[in-house]
Amino acid sequence: MEQRTIAEVAKSAQVFSTAETARAQRRERLERLARLLEEHDGPVQMLTQIEYLRRPERLLLRRDGSPLTIAYKDPVFRAQGLAGDRLGEAMAFFALDDREAHHLFCDCHYRTGVSSQVIAAQVRSVAQRPTIGEVWQKVRGAIGRFLTR
Template sequence: MKHHTLGALRSTAGVHTNIQAFTTTREARLLRWAELLEKTPDRRLRTLPETEYQPASVRDRMRCADSPIAVAYEDAVFRAEGLKDDTYGQAKRFFELTDWQLHGFVCSCHSGATVRSGSAAQCLRRAARPNPGLLAMLWDALLLR
C-alpha cells in the first residue's frame, strides 16, 4: 500500500469542496428540489403510471428516467445528504412526503405522460408549507385537477 499526503490525495481525487452546507430540514429539501425544477420550468418530465393503483411494495420501487424524482437524484447535495436512488419510495422517505403529495406531481393521472418542471415545483412549494390547514389542502386538491 502506498501512502500519500492529504494534499496529494486532494489533487489526485478531484475532491470538490465548493458544495454549500445544506440544512437538512424537510422544508429546505423541498424548496431546494423546487429550485432545481424551476431552472428549466418548461422542461417536460416523465411521470409514473397510475401510482395510486400499485401495491405499496411495487409503488416504492417505481422509477423512470427524466422524472421529477430523477432531477432531485442528479443533485450532488441530495446524494450527499442520503438520497439513495430515484425511486418513488426513496423520494417519499427522503423528502418526508405523503403518498398524496408525491402522487400530485409524479403520477400520470394528473398531467399525462409528462409534467412541466415548473408545475412540479409549484406542488413542492405547496408541500413545503407547514400545516396548511384544511381549506388550503382542499384548494390545492382542486388546483391539481
C-alpha cells in the first residue's frame, strides 16, 4: 500500500475533516428522522419534564410511541448503530446536546396532541442550524473577499 500525505491526496480527491464529516452525518440522520416522523401515522408521545430530572435519570428516559421509539424502529438507524430508544442513546446517535434534546423531545415545548409533522419540522430546524464554526467560516470568507477587492 502506498502512503501519501493529506496534501498529496487532496490534489486528486476531496478531503474532509472529521468535524465536517460528523456535521454532515448529524444532518443526514436528523433529516431522516424528520422524514420518518412525517411518514408516521398515529399519535406521538413526548417525554415529560426532562428538565426536572438529574442527568443520569434523564439519559435513561424513554416512552413508548415517542419520536425516539419511532427512530429505533427504523432498520437503517439500527444498522448505523442506534442502540435503543432511550434519550441518552438518541442524544449520542444524533449528536444532540441537552438543550437540543429537551427542545425536540420534551412535552413542554409542544401543545397537547402534537402531530408528528410539527415534531418533524422542529427536528429539521435543528438539522439545518449552522454551527458556530460554519458561521465563523462564512464571516472569514466575507472578510477575505472584502479585503481582496
